[in-house]
Amino acid sequence: MSKKNKPARVKARLPRGFVDRNAADLCAVNEMTAKISDVFERYGFDAIETPMFEYTDALGKFLPDADRPNEGVFSLTDDDDQWMSLRYDLTAPLARHVAENINEIHLPYRTYRAGYVFRNEKPGPGRFRQFMQMDADSVGAPGVQADAEMCMMLADVMEAVGIKRGDYVVRVNNRKVLDGVMEAIGLGGDENAGRRLTVLRAIDKLDRLGIDGVQQLLGKGRKDDSGDITKGAELNDEQIERLLANFQMKTQQNSMVNTIMKYHADEGELEGLTEEEVELLWHGAYAAGTMALLQGESEVDEIPGLRELVDIWTLIEAAGYNDGRIRIDPSCVRGLEYYTGPVYECELTFPVTNEKGEEVVFGSVAGGGRYDGLVERFTGQKVPATGFSIGVSRLMTALKNLDKLEQSKAVAPVLVTIMDHDRIGDYMLLTKKLRDGLNPRDENGDYLGPPIPVEMYQGNPKKFGNQLKYADRRGCPIAIIQGSDEFAAGEVQIKDLIEGARLAANIEDNETWRESRSAQVSVPAADMVATVKAMLKKEGAGN
RNA sequence: GCAGCUGUAGCUCAGUCGGUUAGAGCGCCUGAUUGUGGAUCAGGAGGUCGGUGGUUCAAUUCCUCCCAGCUGUACCA
Numbered sequence: 001m002s003k004k005n006k007p008a009r010v011k012a013r014l015p016r017g018f019v020d021r022n023a024a025d026l027c028a029v030n031e032m033t034a035k036i037s038d039v040f041e042r043y044g045f046d047a048i049e050t051p052m053f054e055y056t057d058a059l060g061k062f063l064p065d066a067d068r069p070n071e072g073v074f075s076l077t078d079d080d081d082q083w084m085s086l087r088y089d090l091t092a093p094l095a096r097h098v099a100e101n102i103n104e105i106h107l108p109y110r111t112y113r114a115g116y117v118f119r120n121e122k123p124g125p126g127r128f129r130q131f132m133q134m135d136a137d138s139v140g141a142p143g144v145q146a147d148a149e150m151c152m153m154l155a156d157v158m159e160a161v162g163i164k165r166g167d168y169v170v171r172v173n174n175r176k177v178l179d180g181v182m183e184a185i186g187l188g189g190d191e192n193a194g195r196r197l198t199v200l201r202a203i204d205k206l207d208r209l210g211i212d213g214v215q216q217l218l219g220k221g222r223k224d225d226s227g228d229i230t231k232g233a234e235l236n237d238e239q240i241e242r243l244l245a246n247f248q249m250k251t252q253q254n255s256m257v258n259t260i261m262k263y264h265a266d267e268g269e270l271e272g273l274t275e276e277e278v279e280l281l282w283h284g285a286y287a288a289g290t291m292a293l294l295q296g297e298s299e300v301d302e303i304p305g306l307r308e309l310v311d312i313w314t315l316i317e318a319a320g321y322n323d324g325r326i327r328i329d330p331s332c333v334r335g336l337e338y339y340t341g342p343v344y345e346c347e348l349t350f351p352v353t354n355e356k357g358e359e360v361v362f363g364s365v366a367g368g369g370r371y372d373g374l375v376e377r378f379t380g381q382k383v384p385a386t387g388f389s390i391g392v393s394r395l396m397t398a399l400k401n402l403d404k405l406e407q408s409k410a411v412a413p414v415l416v417t418i419m420d421h422d423r424i425g426d427y428m429l430l431t432k433k434l435r436d437g438l439n440p441r442d443e444n445g446d447y448l449g450p451p452i453p454v455e456m457y458q459g460n461p462k463k464f465g466n467q468l469k470y471a472d473r474r475g476c477p478i479a480i481i482q483g484s485d486e487f488a489a490g491e492v493q494i495k496d497l498i499e500g501a502r503l504a505a506n507i508e509d510n511e512t513w514r515e516s517r518s519a520q521v522s523v524p525a526a527d528m529v530a531t532v533k534a535m536l537k538k539e540g541a542g543n
Numbered sequence: 544g545c546a547g548c549u550g551u552a553g554c555u556c557a558g559u560c561g562g563u564u565a566g567a568g569c570g571c572c573u574g575a576u577u578g579u580g581g582a583u584c585a586g587g588a589g590g591u592c593g594g595u596g597g598u599u600c601a602a603u604u605c606c607u608c609c610c611a612g613c614u615g616u617a618c619c620a
Contacts, residue, residue: 016612061620072619088620121619122544201618224616228546231617338620419578464578472580483578497580504581514579 017129056083086118099378107140137387148315171329176305343369413453437529
């Protein structure tokens with residue numbers, strides 16, 4: 001065929017931001033989700049599942065001005081011209097599910113779900129356009145005890161998947177207090193909504209950009225490594241200073257506690273708090289958040305949300321989770337607008353090394369909060385709810401990079417090779433006998449042990465060498481060989497490929513190598529299963 | 544979206560100060576070996592040099608625009 005007539009071939013390419021997963025990946029994901037589900041179920045959460053597609057309006061992702069969905073969601077029109085979208089999180093579909101079944105559902109409704117979500121945005125290292133989340137939510141649970149429970153369960157989940165105590169922290173905050181702080185520095189009112197959001201986002205970047213970066217973002221703006229400039233919130237120096245005071249607590253702890261105690265005495269607003277409680281509060285660093293209010297010029301009548309935060313902390317303390325597993329932290333803001341009160345997220349605190357061997361700040365692997373308004377969008381009635389999402393894919397990468405993930409490598413099969421092409425049927429029978437023998441069952445038909453895979457070579461059997469090559473590359477521990485000689489004698493050759501590879505290291509001449517038929521024994525067909533079993537045991541594959 | 548960098552074989556990358564037939568390593572295929580993996584040796588397949596337009600006698604090389612990828616940044620429900 002001439003070059004000109006060469007047909008245009010389709011280029012095989014994975015859409016960017018998506019990944020293929022191999023057996024080992026799937027195995028690891030299944031193991032991890034099983035561990036997480038286990039914790040959820042022990043807390044009394046039931047599994048449910050909602051579809052990957054939803055009507056776009058139910059997800060709340062229509063653009064306000066145009067009659068089309070937000071670009072961040074993968075969307076298409078149904079055959080009746082309705083916009084549909086792939087879900088971008090598991091919370092919006094839950095709200096839809098609750099609203100639609102509100103009459104059948106008994107509140108409080110405690111559920112969890114796992115599934116892939118999709119976001120049509122630029123992928124980056126560790127960021128994909130399809131990834132797995134696991135959510136747990138308490139719907140119809142108005143009290144802070146529900147929020148406290150969520151934080152504790154989050155901590156339990158981390159330990160269940162193998163992250164040691166001290167290697168993670170659940171940080172808690174309350175949006176109402178943040179709002180108060182911003183009001184105190186003159187960012188109240190609807191006209192400042194945009195700037196408040198900018199401020200929140202800047203604070204959210206504290207762990208990544210550091211205090212200097214946040215300072216720049218709050219003021220004139222920040223220039224990144226590529227020379228690009230990010231616009232800032234244009235706050236003045238005093239406002240910035242008072243905001244940042246919240247986060248530079250280590251140096252100011254004492255004065256902070258004093259301030260709070262003084263406030264306590266003067267106003268009686270924090271009545272019921274002991275000094276110890278205030279210190280705990282401080283340790284959680286929230287006290288700092290009040291400073292801006294306390295030092296503000298306007299009279300402060302109340303500190304919204306602070307009582308809630310203290311109550312959460314009290315519950316956490318009562319349950320014994322105040323040992324560093326859970327902390328109160330003023331820089332925990334969560335970008336989302338729909339949160340109405342307590343917010344929380346879980347961060348890994350150990351250094352994570354990426355593929356290039358660089359140490360990176362991994363950031364949060366789970367987050368959530370209280371969203372009292374989400375179901376109301378559908379039904380008009382307020383249904384208080386709180387819950388969180390775990391980024392399963394992210395959590396997995398973190399564990400993988402750390403080698404904390406035990407590699408549950410899929411066991412490679414024992415390979416039955418084909419020597420005589422006209423006796424395929426015999427080889428199939430041989431394969432079945434071996435498979436049954438290695439995978440015994442009890443009287444109920446249940447398997448007694450983990451699977452020990454056995455397969456017959458399915459490629460082109462013309463060249464026998466290729467069959468062993470295949471076995472070698474698959475990592476097969478054992479190959480079964482039965483030519484006409486063995487068949488006539490009622491025997492099979494059993495070749496230990498692992499031992500053979502070991503012996504090969506000392507042989508340079510191919511002639512010798514082939515003739516030695518290393519690590520290979522001939523046994524009566526009746527002894528095949530027992531011999532293979534013994535060999536597998538010796539090589540530590542299977543059991 | 545904004546900014547910077549990069550596009551040459553399946554992969555990793557050389558190279559051409561603009562000049563005849565564009566290279567290497569690895570991988571792949573065939574054979575030495577129709578009944579034995581690795582190593583070795585011999586041979587082979589595989590390229591619109593990301594695309595378009597321009598400058599030129601001549602462009603993979605220089606210039607324009609476009610596309611894609613990477614990195615940072617923004618957005619992230």
